[in-house]
Amino acid sequence: MAKRLLEVENLKTYFRSQGQVFRAIDEVSLHVDENETLGIVGESGSGKSTLGLSILRLVPAARNPLIAGRILFEGRNLLTLSEREMRSIRGGEISMILQDPMTSLNPVFTLGAQIEEAILAHKKTGAQNARSAAIEALRQVRIAAPETRVDSYPHQISGGMRQRVVGAIALASRPRLLIADEPTTSLDVTLQAQYLQLLKDLRAAHGMSLILITHDFGVVARMCDRVAVMYAGSIVETAPVREIFHRPRHWYTAALLASMPKLDHPRGHLPTIDGAPPRLNDLPSGCKFAPRCAQAQSTCFMQMPERQIISPGHDIRCWYPREAT
Amino acid sequence: MMLSFISKRFGEMAVALLLMSVVVFLLGRMTGDPVALLLSDYSTPQDQARVERELGLDQPLVEQYGAFIVNVFKGELGNSIMGDQSPAAELILERFPASLQLAGVALLISFLIGVPLGVVAATHRGKTLDFAARLVALIGQSVPIFWLGIMLMYLFSVRLHLLPTSGYGTAAHFVLPAATMSLFTIAAVTRLVRASMVDILNAEYIKLARIKGLPESVVIWKHALRNSLIPVLTFMGSFFANMITGAVVIETVFAWPGIGRLAYEAILNRDFPVIQAVVLFMTALFIGANLVVDLLYAWVDPRIRYGRR
Amino acid sequence: MLSMFRNPAIVIPGAVSLFMVCVALLAPALAPFDPLAGSLETRLLPPAWEANGDMAHLLGTDRMGRDVLSRLIHGAKISLSVVALALLIAGSIGSALGIVAGYVGGLTEALLMRLVDLALSLPIILIALLFGVVFGPDFGNIVIIISLVLWSQFARMARSETLKIKNSEFIDLARTAGLHPIAIMIRHIAPNVAGPLIVLATLQVGTVIIIEASLSFLGVGVPPPTPAWGSMIAEGRSYIVSEPWLCVIPGLAILVTVLAMNMLGDALAETLNPELARRPGGH
DSSP, rough: OEEEEEEEEEEEEEETTTTTEEEEEEEEEEEETTTTTTEOOTTTTHHHHHHHHTTTOOOOOOOOOEEEEEETTEEEEEEGGHHHHHHBBBBBTTEEEEEEEHSSOTTTHHHHHHHHHHHHHOOOOOOOHHHHHHHHHHHHOOOOOOOOHTOOOGGEEEEEEEEHHHHHHHTTTOOOOEEESSSTTTTHHHHHHHHHHHHHHHHHHHHOEEEESSHHHHHHHOOOOOEEEEEETTTEEEEEEHHHOOOOOSHHHHHHHTSSSSSSSSSSSOOSOOOSOOOTTSSOOTTTTTTGGGOOOOHHHSHHHHHEEETEEEEEEEEEEOOOO | OOHHHHHHHHHHHHHHHHHHHHHHHHHHTSOOOOOHHHHOHHHHHHHHHHHHHHTTTSSOOHHHHHHHHHHHHTTTOOOOTTTTTTTTHHHHHHHHHHHHHHHHHHHHHHHHHHHHHHHHHHHHTSSSSHHHHHHHHHHHHHHHHHHHHHHHHIIIIIITTOOOOOOOHHHHHHHHHHHHHHHHHHOOOHHHHHHHHHTTTTTTHHHHHTTTTHHHHIIIIIIIHHHHHHHHHHHHHHHHHHHHHHHHHHHHHHHOSSSHHHHHHHHTTTHHHHHHHHHHHHHHHHHHHHHHHHHHHHHHOHHHHHOOO | GGGGGGGGHHHHHHHHHHHHHHHHHHHHHHHHSEEEETGGGGGOOOOSSSSOTTTTTTTTTEEETTBHHHHHHHHHHHHHHHHHHHHHHHHHHHHHHHHHHHHHHHHHHHHHHHHHHHHHOOOOHHHHHHHHHHOOHHHHHHHHHHHHHHHHHHHHHHHHHHHHHHTSHHHHHHHHTOOOOOHHIIIHHHHHHHHHHHHHHHHHHEEEEHHHHHHHHHTSOOTTTTTOOHHHHHHHHHTTTTTTTTHHHHHHHHHHHHHHHHHHHHHHHHOOGGGGGEEEEEE
């Protein structure tokens, strides 16, 4: 049995604004084992990014967040740590790659300075050592001529290279867990494939775990061991990758998979899910997907289904799950 | 690329300075007839022609301008019409150190107070501290500085006897003029830093800096501040313009023996050669200061240093 | 738009500004005394609330026995006339040049924008001093000088706003309809770029009042004996120890007016044109 690295229990992240409450993350539970890649899939606005930021306790204070539940990392509850203890977790134990490589690097500092800073934040070492470590970090993310690139500024390198530098910064202090939030969305297709391969290799080489946030099942298929499907701030289904693709039990997962373009009928009309996700300040009292679900019955509108394990490693939140075919 | 940036800025400044010298020269020719001033009531038309020739006034305007520029470069800016008719250049050099000291102290104070105030306002956005900082900034931009100077003098010197009313010499003499002079710039710096800081604190690279595990103080005072200073530098030119205006009125109010007060005295006496010299000198200073700002700008923002893309 | 009238950040400074404008417009009717007529018997009376005050002269009298309140009211007229004229001249010339630069483009644009950069890089206040000395203090001169200071900012903004809409469909349509470029600029571009320019003008009101007051204070502004706030402070300065109100009162008038105008400008900019709200302002 693999060792648990991260265990999120009943996490809630609410935002308060103008007397209203927005339930961005609503009773989310998940876990990540050592050496494992967990995918988190959902449409934009489903709370995927907020989930990543909640784990690092970096939800912007300006949004007036309220976070409850438990986030156990190697048995320690991150939500009860002091800000100082949390700082040694960030970058050192858990790190994150953000979506947009064009704006993720500080324009006024060299690449080297930004990587060195990430190293020195967690390790007392000399400037020379930090510099060679920074060069090494650049080499690891396959940047050519790292000895000269280390003194470049962000605006001097391409978008694809920038995203690799962001990776180098995130991995500089050898974290145990990396959260990658749509790391390839803004890259073109070739660069996407390269970057994913890089992440996969680095994950294996460092023996770390990865949470990959994406809206793309193609990426999931390629990268992940298990996957959690998010809808309107809740996880509706969690299962090993194979199960999700072959036996999705939640109606939302099935609909999402059906709306995904496939290679065998590239030009066909894609089925889409009718309706729109609910507003986070006005969530239905029953299952959040019920208003859009073709199978919904009266129970679905009345009460939120509890999380139930339907086979080993596979749980869903649905009153009337799809049959396993 | 850095070099072409600097030489381009130099060229632009030379043009500005040239334009200013044309304006000064033409205005000088309009100040009334210099010949009439030099001749007695009994002079003949021959006398008049002779004086005109001596002064070069019979030459075409362009040649007169050429001679004027040559004199400017030689430091011959004409003589005061007052008192012992000292050369204007000498008067300026005598008065300049006092002005430089005052402006330097005021600029330093502006940044030492304005930058932290802007940062604190941005990080406490919507809270009492933010409100207070914005109020200070608003008032600082709405009060006429010459009046503020008089009020401070009235309060601290006349009523409370804490500081000297005016003059120059000790550190105590600096307090009121420097405070008056810096208030507007403090207000402007605070507003600029706050506005850009509020934006920048939402930037992705700030998020990444926090993800690295950096302490909040480093995130704000290193990562966010350096970027927030870029727009502040953009407006440095207008700060200098304000300081020059400020120098004239504040030195007048506090009897500060600088070039600003020299300009005011010359205005009172309609002493055109001195005004002309002071204006040219201040323009050169102003333009030179702007060049320094450009260099600073390039130093803070590498995108300028190396040219975009 | 209507919600603007419920925003206290707009209503309060708006009301103060409106009050000042009314005072300026109705100055001759409102002022209890002739602002220029002095009398030796009523020299240097303190404001009415002080021990030796006279109820007839609410804010006291100056060294020539002129009523401070009346001078203040007429001073409002002077200040706000300078503001209105200078902004009208600088605003229309600057905006016109900016629109032409933006719409025509090419060499015209390059030259005009060079000129704008140049105007922004000269310490105009010094030219103003020279002007004042050469031509003497004069109401018309001061308007011209302040217009010289301000036009370039309007030109810069008008150009960038014009560039934003230059390639939009309705301009294309007008062009293909064979409308003359001048007609396009006047009828189609000008109304569409007017909004931000008006906000810019609001933001400049305080600046103009302060420049005018500074020039008058230095003796190169509105010539005496015309009551201008700046020259009232300059005159009162010599009496600061014995008759401080002569200096305090006109200064407060400037502060209140400029504060109201700046707050109004800021609030308008924030609601109508957030980009403008970032300017630090300037004298």
